[in-house]
Amino acid sequence: QVQLQESGPGLVKPSQTLSVTCTVSGRSIGSGGFYWNWIRQHPGEGLEWIGYIYHSGSTYYNPSLKSRATISLDTSNNQFSLTLTSVTPADTAVYYCARSNEFQLDFELWGQGTLVAVSS
Amino acid sequence: QTVVTQEPSLTVSPGGTVTLTCASSTGAVTSGYYPNWIQQKPGQAPRALIYSISHKHSWTPDRFSGSLLGGKAALTLSRVQPEDEAEYYCLVYYGGGWVFGGGTKLTVL
Numbered sequence: 001q002v003q004l005q006e007s008g009p010g011l012v013k014p015s016q017t018l019s020v021t022c023t024v025s026g027r028s029i030g031s032g033g034f035y036w037n038w039i040r041q042h043p044g045e046g047l048e049w050i051g052y053i054y055h056s057g058s059t060y061y062n063p064s065l066k067s068r069a070t071i072s073l074d075t076s077n078n079q080f081s082l083t084l085t086s087v088t089p090a091d092t093a094v095y096y097c098a099r100s101n102e103f104q105l106d107f108e109l110w111g112q113g114t115l116v117a118v119s120s
Numbered sequence: 121q122t123v124v125t126q127e128p129s130l131t132v133s134p135g136g137t138v139t140l141t142c143a144s145s146t147g148a149v150t151s152g153y154y155p156n157w158i159q160q161k162p163g164q165a166p167r168a169l170i171y172s173i174s175h176k177h178s179w180t181p182d183r184f185s186g187s188l189l190g191g192k193a194a195l196t197l198s199r200v201q202p203e204d205e206a207e208y209y210c211l212v213y214y215g216g217g218w219v220f221g222g223g224t225k226l227t228v229l
Contacts, residue, residue: 047160055179106156
C-alpha cells in the first residue's frame with residue numbers, strides 16, 4: 001500500500017526559505033508512471049496547485065510561484081521536496097503532497113498535509 | 121491567468137440530487153482538460169473522487185457521477201447522504217499545469 005507523508009519545519013521567518021518533504025512508502029518514486037505534486041491550502045481557503053516533478057527530474061510549476069518554487073527528488077530516500085524562497089505570511093498554508101497517474105491524469109493519492117506558518 | 125469557476129455553495133436535502141459545475145475562463149471544458157473532482161471534509165485531507173470527466177476510483181460511491189454539461193465539467197450526487205456534506209473542488213489540466221476551482225461548499229440539510 002503506497003502512502004505519502006509530509007514533514008516540515010512548522011514555523012518559518014519572513015524572507016527565509018521554506019522546505020517541506022514528502023516521504024513515499026510502498027513504491028519507488030524513481031520507477032516512473034507518476035507525477036509527484038505539491039498543493040497548498042491557505043487557512044480557510046481553497047486548494048492551490050504548486051507544481052510537480054516526474055521521475056526523470058523534469059518539473060512544471062504554477063506560473064504564480066515559478067520564480068520562488070523548486071521541487072526536487074531524492075531517490076535514495078524515496079522522497080521529494082518543495083523549496084519556496086523569500087516567504088511572506090501569505091505563504092502560511094497546509095502543504096500537501098499528492099501523486100498523479102501519468103496516463104490517467106488523476107490525483108489518486110494524497111498525504112495528510114503539514115502546516116507551515118510564516119511569522120516573525 | 122486561467123480561472124476555474126465553481127458555485128461557491130449549494131444546499132441539498134438528504135436523498136436528493138445536486139449537480140456541481142466547473143467552468144474554465146478559456147472556454148468549454150473538454151476531455152483534453154482531464155477534469156478531476158476532489159472531496160474535502162472539514163479537518164481532513166482532500167480525497168480524489170472522479171478523474172478524466174467521469175472515471176471513478178474504487179472507493180468512489182456509485183451515487184457520484186461526472187460528466188460534461190453545457191461546456192462545463194459537472195459532478196452529480198444522487199441519493200445524497202449526510203456524509204456527503206463537504207467542500208468539492210474541480211481540478212483542470214492546462215497542457216502541463218493544473219488549476220483548481222475555488223470549491224463548492226455542499227450543505228446537506
